Amino acid sequence: MLxxxxxxxxxxxxxxxxxxxxxxxxxxxxxxxxxxxxxxxxIAIVARxxxxxxxxxxxxxxxTGRTVWTFAFDLGNTKAIEGLFEDIVAETKGVDxxxxxxxxxxxxxxxxxxxxNWNQVIEVNLTAVFxxxxxxxxxxxxxxxxxxxxxxGSLLCQAARATNAPYASSKGGLLMLTKSLAVEWAKYRxxxxxxxxxxxxxxxxxxxxTDKEFDRWVLSKTPLGRWGQPDDLVGTAVFLASSxxxxxxxxxxxVDGGWLAML
Numbered sequence: 001m002l003x004x005x006x007x008x009x010x011x012x013x014x015x016x017x018x019x020x021x022x023x024x025x026x027x028x029x030x031x032x033x034x035x036x037x038x039x040x041x042x043i044a045i046v047a048r049x050x051x052x053x054x055x056x057x058x059x060x061x062x063x064t065g066r067t068v069w070t071f072a073f074d075l076g077n078t079k080a081i082e083g084l085f086e087d088i089v090a091e092t093k094g095v096d097x098x099x100x101x102x103x104x105x106x107x108x109x110x111x112x113x114x115x116x117n118w119n120q121v122i123e124v125n126l127t128a129v130f131x132x133x134x135x136x137x138x139x140x141x142x143x144x145x146x147x148x149x150x151x152x153g154s155l156l157c158q159a160a161r162a163t164n165a166p167y168a169s170s171k172g173g174l175l176m177l178t179k180s181l182a183v184e185w186a187k188y189r190x191x192x193x194x195x196x197x198x199x200x201x202x203x204x205x206x207x208x209x210t211d212k213e214f215d216r217w218v219l220s221k222t223p224l225g226r227w228g229q230p231d232d233l234v235g236t237a238v239f240l241a242s243s244x245x246x247x248x249x250x251x252x253x254x255v256d257g258g259w260l261a262m263l
Contacts, residue, residue: 011244015040019089019241020095021161022075022132023102025052027202028152028230032099035234036241037064041097044069044088045076075102075128076120085135091165094143097241098136100129100151105204110165130177133192136187146189148239150222151178152233153196153252158260175252182250191249193240198256223258 019036023029024045033043037060045068053070060068069091073084089095099106104124105118127197133149140147156168157175174194182192199218201209208214209227219225238251239245254260 012238012242013040014097014238014242017041017096017241018044018092018094019099019101020044020092021101021134022046022128023152024099025049025056027204028197028200028233029099029101030056031115031230032237034060034063035067035231035238036097036099037068039238039242040066040090041241042069043235044066044071044092044095046073046075046084046088046102047076048072075132076104076124076229078123078127078131081128081131084136085132085139086159089139095136095139095147097148098133098150099237100132100149102128103152103204105164105167107163107167107207109163113166121166122170122173125167126173126177129174133177133181136191137181137188140190141188147191148241148245149181149190149192150237151192151194153178153194155196155198155254155256155259157194157196157252158254167179170188178210178252179250186249191240191245193245193249194232194252195236195240196221196252196254196256197233198228198254198259200230200232202230221259221262222256223262226257228255228257 014036019032019041021029024033025047033045037043043060045056050072057068057070104119104121129151151174153174154171156171160168178192178194233255236255
């Protein structure tokens with residue numbers, strides 16, 4: 001099938017859908033939000049900083065003309081997530097696609113990690129994903145229309161690296177959470193998948209890509225010979241959010257420049 005025939009078939013058309021993107025004000029989350037909007041979805045974005053949310057809203061609307069809602073919220077406050085989700089549904093009239101992109105990290109040798117830092121990483125990267133996914137599932141069950149959940153994982157779903165024990169543990173847990181929810185919620189026609197980025201240049205990874213030694217190491221381990229950009233994840237996100245992936249669930253797709261393929 002030729003490219004224009006595929007596009008004409010509507011496989012990747014998200015028109016009429018509403019996507020909720022956590023961590024959607026910058027980096028990977030913003031790139032994914034823009035990509036979904038370019039394919040017809042209206043977008044709700046959640047992030048901590050109202051100023052960054054408003055700037056993201058302007059960028060998405062200017063580039064796509066889609067409707068954008070913003071919600072300033074700290075996902076570390078997991079007890080309030082259900083109320084947040086109810087507010088989002090009330091304002092948007094429904095959510096069809098959930099993108100779990102918000103994340104944090106705490107880099108230190110494992111023996112020096114403070115328990116508060118450990119708890120914060122697990123709370124944001126894993127517990128918050130579970131709680132908001134629960135709320136999404138209940139919403140979609142009531143609507144009886146199915147849905148799509150996509151979580152942003154990591155290479156550290158698959159392998160560890162020194163000084164990253166909290167983050168690796170949270171992402172390893174996210175991989176199994178993805179599989180568990182996929183198995184349980186298939187009966188509701190809710191697909192649950194994840195994307196595993198390789199090394200991507202974002203604000204969160206700035207201490208890494210600005211480190212010359214670490215940069216050389218990343219390039220030496222990546223067959224495609226470069227760091228990824230947030231836009232490199234957009235195609236996979238659109239695919240997993242669209243009807244093109246309706247028979248795919250419980251999977252993680254690594255967008256890593258070949259990293260995991262090479263010894």
